[in-house]
Amino acid sequence: MATLQEKIAKICPAATVAEVDGAPMITVDEAHWHDLAKALRDDEDLSMDYLVTIVGYDHVDTMGCVYYLMSTRHNTNLGVTVAATGDRTQPMLHSVTDLWNIAGLYEREVFDFFGIIFINNPDMRRLFLSIDWKGYPLRKDYDASPNINPVPVDNERQSDFTQSWVEGPDGKVEEKQLEVFGPDDFVVNIGPQHPATHGVLRFRTAVDGETIKKIDVYMGYIHRGIEKLCETQGYPQTLHYLDRMDYFSALNYHHGLCILYERAAGIEISRRAQVIRVMMDELSRIASHCLFMGTFCMDLGATSMLFYTLRVREQILDILERTCGARMTFNYDCVGGVMQDLDANFQHDVKELLKVLPANIKEYNKVFVGNVIAKNRMEGVGVLSREDAISYGVTGPNGRASGWACDIRKWRPYSIYPELQFDEITRTEGDSMARFKVRLAEIEQSARILEQLVDNIPEGEYLVKVPKVLKLPVGQWFQLVEGCRGVFGMHLESDGGTKPARLKFATPSLPAAGVVDHLTRGEKIADLITIGGSMDYIVPDMDR
Amino acid sequence: MYDLSVITDAIHSFLAGFMPSWLTVTVECVLIGVGLLLAYALLALFYIYYERKFCAAIQCRLGPNRVGPWGLLQSFADMFKILIKELISLNNTDKFLFALAPYLVILASMLAFAVLPWGNGLQIIDFNIGIFFLLAVSSIGVLGILLAGWSSNNKFTLIGAMRSGAQMVSYELSISLSVITMVCLAGTMSVGGIVNEQADCWFIFKGHIPAIIAFIIYMIAGTAETNRGPFDLPEAESELTAGYHTEYSGIHFGFFYLAEYLNLFIVAGVASLLFFGGWMPFHVPGWDTFNHIMDYIPSVVWFLGKAIVLSGIIIWFKWTFPRLRIDQVLAMEWKYLMPIGLFNLALMTCCVVFGWHL
Amino acid sequence: MEVTAQGVPYEAFKDNEYIESLVKELQENGTNVVVGSLDKLINWGRSNSLWPLTFATSCCGIEFVSLGAARYDMARFGWEVARSSPRQADFIMVAGTIVHRMAPVLRRLYDQMAEPKYVIATGACAVSGGPFRNSYHVVQGVDQIIPVDVYLPGCPPRPEAMIYAIMQLSRKVKVERFFGGVNRQQKQQEFLREHPVEGVNDKAQFNSETVAEAEKQA
Incomplete structure (x- = not known):
């Protein structure tokens, strides 16, 4: 515990370490989060290479995420709590997709549920809810009234572009659109009703003949909240x-x-x-x-x-x-x-x-x-x-x-x-x-x-x-x-x-x-x- | 051996007795057509029932047993239903080709029926290039499948049709090679001639090693030709939902469904013709009493029995093996089956030239 | 008229007020002998050959797999020909929760099926929303989207219950009329009229004029 605290202090003086449920819980501000995450993963003694999950939270006054990390080498685990910057309309955090591949999906999930935007994540579409869904359901002030989001009868709107918020070299964050499939791609839709997807999963598959070029996974066809x-x-x-x-x-x-x-x-x-x-x-x-x-x-x-x-x-x-x-x-x-x-x-x-x-x-x-x-x-x-x-x-x-x-x-x-x-x-x-x-x-x-x-x-x-x-x-x-x-x-x-x-x-x-x-x-x-x-x-x- | 041509000749002379010859031929054609359609439908229904029971037995189940005694009427109920089910017409498709495709598929298997040796004297048409005709008409089927896939305006059906095209055109080669191998042994292309050549002994025993190799190649290629597992890529359930016939409903789908089983029967029938003597009973040279007893079993029973047993093997393949991948399917044909088939043809030629057969 | 399903000797099975009332409604005006017996033949075929659509969203789907397996073996009744393409299926077993995002997909699948088509709402979720009734993203019963023929409660229903449900459907098919009055289908049409979907003309298959009109507009 003490060594970890010293280590963290060396890497990022702004972070504090407390013990929660038998494991260290680091609290860090948003500005230092990405550097800390990189250090946690790359440091020889810590080597937190496995991101277990990202838990979004909404404490009404603050919103943010708890990251659970584990080290496969040292068999240690820790959590990191990061509060998002910005107000409730557009809370923001830095993405860690460049460090852990799975983070991209987890961040989309948090965005879907809490509306927290992850800067530099190339794919900030909703994960489970459809593109036209209003509101972020896991926020404490979410209005679940069926009038706001009625049962849709028309086919879901679909976009070949992803939203993304990218940070420029001057630190300014701007919204961008990135292409998922080009106009020349032959996209085959596999699912959600398909015998081999084991349920209602949907793959939009760009193929070249029989060879797969890219797959875009759509989830949420059985998201039950x-x-x-x-x-x-x-x-x-x-x-x-x-x-x-x-x-x-x-x-x-x-x-x-x-x-x-x-x-x-x-x-x-x-x-x-x-x-x-x-x-x-x-x-x-x-x-x-x-x-x-x-x-x-x-x-x-x-x-x-x-x-x-x-x-x-x-x-x-x-x-x-x-x-x-x-x-x-x-x-x-x-x-x-x-x-x-x-x-x-x-x-x-x-x-x-x-x-x-x-x-x-x-x-x-x-x-x-x-x-x-x-x-x-x-x-x-x-x-x-x-x-x-x-x-x-x-x-x-x-x-x-x-x-x-x-x-x-x-x-x-x-x-x-x-x-x-x-x-x-x-x-x-x-x-x-x-x-x-x-x-x-x-x-x-x-x-x-x-x-x-x-x-x-x-x-x-x-x-x-x-x-x-x-x-x-x-x-x-x-x-x-x-x-x-x-x-x-x-x-x-x-x-x-x-x-x-x-x-x-x-x-x-x-x-x-x-x-x-x-x-x-x-x-x-x-x-x-x-x-x-x-x-x-x-x-x-x-x-x- | 009772020759059934006695009956057909009797009918012919009876009709010719009071009709001009052109009318006789027309009436006979109609009779044969009706008989063929009936046989076609009944065989298909029987095959559906047969496969369902067969796979149930493999999978430790009972299979259909509620509709009619032992579930015998199950496939009849299915047919009634399919006949009156709505035919869905799609927007943005080539409507003519879309409707034409199932008939092409059915046509191919119907034409092939004409030259099958149903029994002694029960062949609809026996001409000197019978086997060649069979190979030619059976390849019309792939055209129907390609059209079905293309005209549906659906990506799944298109992929299914392309797979089917690649696969069936490739495997046609192997089928032809093994057929040529046997023609080489028989010395004739006439279906009747091939059957009569096997009067003393079936070709599978007569031609020993090259015939057995040809038989194995024929069974593999035949399974591929019928689009059945493990070669059911064109309609791979788990990949392409229902493959090339995804968009077909009602009786149009019924035609594909029937044609699949009929093709199974034709492949098995041709196998029995080439390797197991067609309608020819099981004869052992020298065992005259035994041969006589065998002759008492009607020739139609021999032919159908052989075809059903052989198609049982193909059904057994389907319910045992996993499906191949498209590149593996093609590699198997072009890298293994075809070279072996060519070598086997050479071997058979040697056998025939040097008289190394029974 | 007694409406039975294949091989079910139990008296209890015949106790379904809804179907009895349908039979009464049918017999009110009497039937032509020829048309009546043709109807009987067609209904015999239809009721004995119900092919399901391979459709499952969650737990109930696994019980549906069990239903196909050796112990419950739905092949006995001829239901094992599960088609993956909606064009070729006769009934859709809505096995599992239907959520908002899935609702249009389900409706589309239903629209893609060829007549006659039937729906069994399988499991508490499909019947009413079940344990997830209060969720923000769950449809509270599939009868909000498509007309349902048989409701099958349970979470998930046992395979025996599924057999019973399909048998009830089979009985219902038996009291239909192909020629003349079409009792169940009238209700289906009413439902579809009340729940329209953009771009889908539910009347199209019965009225060729509307098709021509729609084409003209396009």
Whole structure:
């Protein structure tokens, strides 16, 4: 702490360092922000190369952003709070797109929600909301009246130009327009209703014959305003929205938010509840990876594989259904433990599942991985280097396929993960095949975790007593967990009430979709499907 | 072996008995046309049902089983629906070509029907360049697909049509090469002649190694020619929504849908003609009793049976393999199949010249 | 007239007041024998061959995938021919939340479908906005944009419920009239007239004069 403080003082005397939620939080003014960010990233001892997320905030009198940074080399993390300059009509901050590639998307998101303009970001269009949307929804004074933004019936207006605010050499900021697609580009619109975009994602693709020149990703076709909705609900109620974000990682996300609330409220949960939560996480991880393999193979044209993988998924859903009562939106983890006790046959069912898993994995390998066409379609397609994976913030199995050991269960262990024996699967190829193989291998590791726990579920209460109305003290918290698709971050700001003042979710799908343009340049149209499928993004997860 | 030409000759002489010859020919043409259309529709419906059941079995499912006994009427219901579904006409398209395209595709497969050896004496027209005619008319189909893609004024259909053009023109070469290889063995281009050549033994056994190589090449190229998986790039669901026929609705789409299955049947039928003796029963030289028993099975059953089994293999491909990429499809043809086919043709010529066959 | 769907023996299934009232309305004036039996044949074809459009926005879509998989196997009823092109699909299963930005896209998809076309609003979100009803960006029920034939609640509905919903749709198709009075389609036309979209002439397919007029204007 002391060394960091000295370091920061040396780099930027104007910055102050405080401790928030166990990690340093630097506060800096806007003028010094870009220099500080550059120093944080380039300094040998700090080397903050991974931008976890950018959280916009609106404190009525000030607006600004909290940047969460992590170092993959030193395993340290810190936050930086920067207040925007200018008044509410045009608050401004300097962009850091030149330092972290993913920052471009995150800044667009903040601009969309708060109207904070990022100087020098070449692409300052709205990300989730349409071009004609009035107002910035996450501002505290936003008027959600349906008269201002009625349900549109006409096709969305579209522009081939981006807005951008560029700072000249004299420090003067002026608005500019940049071209996305030229008049000669043959632009094919893929999505939002398209069988291979895994939901309602839209790619505007400039192609030259079959070769892709550029992709412009459009999101927001399933943007449901979950972050704003959370601000109107009590803490336990906010949990339910997580089920509908990444519906395959419902249990993992619930687990994370429960940990966050329990940490903030100082609640200790029983070991039984912890074991149950971890087992549920791993079960849903297997189910999620199974579905990934199925849909991915279907995208490549091998339809039958979907039916083989769904067989295992149905078996897992049966287990989960007997305990949680639902097939998809489980809503099982709650503050203080889990909703109800395990089903009487739970252990037996899990053992049955573990028995059939190896044979199934063998079958998947035989049917698909060993197939010469599959190899040709996947090997060497969409190679993501380790540096790019970190810079684009691509986590989870995608990041690990590029050789970045980014498993939060190992990196920042939570719950009972430190006691468990399992390997973090990493590969070095970084191509679509590696991403597929990592997931296949992770199923085996999840099964290993289940094997260790299934006979060791301790007795005890599954739910500790928590106050009926949960009230959190004033403060800020940040929690990371490993969802099925990668790092899931939650930023909570509490004003001491029963509702969160700001709850921000950093999801793994957003960077995964953001990197598609980078990966597909110069590849074929068919490779876009391979790459998109192998990134395994969930559109409601990125749109929220 | 019962010769079905007895029946056709009887009909002919019956009609010729009281009609002038020009009317006889006209009436016969109409009869054949109606019979062909009926066979065409029934076969297509059967194939749709067949594929749905087949892929259900591969995927551990049941497949259609509610409409009619064992779901047999499912494809009839589909056809009724498709027949009366709205035909959407699009603005800013070439309306004539747009409407013409599905008929071209259907026409190509209909013409190919004419020379298939349905049974002993049940061939509609048997002339000395039958196989050549078959190759020629089956390539009309690609024109229909190109027109469909181009006239729809849609980027997806255009890409699909271009892919289809590149793919079908390329694979036509391999098909022709393997056909020439077998013609070389048969010594005739007449479909009837090719079948009769296999009276003692089917070509796949007669021509051993070169025939087997030709068969494998033919099956791969034939699958590509029918635009079926793993070569279904022109209508790659996950890439181009529905490929070249994205904009077609109602019966126009129905024609593409039927033609796909009919082409499957034609490819399998030609394979059975070239390699498995057409309608010729399974004969082993020297086993006279066995050959006699085989002759009791009607020739139509032999032909349809062989075609259905062979098309089962092509369906099996589709539900097992992932799709290739366009550059891989073309590389496979030009770098592997065609050179092998050329070499195989030379090999077959040697076999024929030196009499190295059964 | 008894309206049944394929292979469903349950008495409970026949209890749908809405369809009973439709049947009554149909039989009020009686039908011509020939036209009536033709109608029956056509409706038999239509109701037994419902091809869905591959359309899913969120969680419900995954249950729709499960519906196609081996355990629930919608292929039994002939619904497995999911078409990706709206031109070739018969019904659209609005599986998932529809947000403001998606609304015009959904409407366009619906307009692109060929008649006869049907809509099933699948899941709480599509029925009413569901858990996201209070959000600034969520359409509170797809019936604000397109006419809905069957509402299917649940979050997400189980695959069994989806089977039930499509069966109800299948029953509804059975009581339609192709020749003469078109009961459901009249309501659909009314809806489309009340919810016009710029550049789309909903009457066009029934009235060739308006097409000619529109062309003249263009």
